Amino acid sequence: MIDIIIFSAHMFSSLFLFLCMPLPFLFYAARKEGGRFKEVLLKAYRVIFVFAHGALFVLIATGVPLLRDWTSGWTWFVVVVTLVIGASLGITAKAVRKLKEGADDEERQTLLLRQASILLTSAIFVMFALKYGVYFF
Numbered sequence: 001m002i003d004i005i006i007f008s009a010h011m012f013s014s015l016f017l018f019l020c021m022p023l024p025f026l027f028y029a030a031r032k033e034g035g036r037f038k039e040v041l042l043k044a045y046r047v048i049f050v051f052a053h054g055a056l057f058v059l060i061a062t063g064v065p066l067l068r069d070w071t072s073g074w075t076w077f078v079v080v081v082t083l084v085i086g087a088s089l090g091i092t093a094k095a096v097r098k099l100k101e102g103a104d105d106e107e108r109q110t111l112l113l114r115q116a117s118i119l120l121t122s123a124i125f126v127m128f129a130l131k132y133g134v135y136f137f
Contacts, residue, residue, distance in 0.1 A: 003066070010062040014131075016055035017124050019048050020089070024117040031110070042100045049093040056086055074130070081127050088120035 023045055030038040060082065067075060095113035103109045 006062045006065055010059060010066060013055040013058040013062070014128075016048075016051050017059075017085070017127075020045075020052050020092075020117075021121045021124055023092070024114060024121055027113065027117065039100075042096055045096050046093070046100060049089065049096065052089055053093070056082075056089060078127070078130055081123055081130065084123040085120065085127060088116050088123060091116040092120050 026041055027038075030041045063078075063082075069075060092113060095109050095116060098109045099106065099113060
């Protein structure tokens with residue numbers, strides 16, 4: 001019974017990472033449009049990233065008890081992708097915070113945000129492919 005609860009919490013918290021995926025595309029549109037949309041987007045994603053960091057913590061805390069075999073290649077690939085998600089989430093959140101605060105090096109922060117958010121989106125996609133790909137093959 002406890003495994004079902006842990007698995008449910010694991011899957012539910014992974015939904016928060018889905019909210020991070022559209023950021024590179026929305027930010028590109030916001031840069032082109034400019035104005036208020038960019039401010040609202042950065043403000044919204046600061047909140048989303050707080051919840052995403054919490055969700056990442058819950059994912060790790062619930063993922064470890066669900067593991068049965070630490071020797072498989074799949075497990076270690078998931079660990080590496082989780083580290084990539086964590087690092088890119090932190091870098092993206094910092095770039096969003098600096099842009100929201102009006103950083104002096106706005107062009108550098110914009111480039112960093114674009115690169116880190118694309119890496120974050122790619123890593124989240126790979127993680128979901130790893131999680132759900134086993135059901136298709």
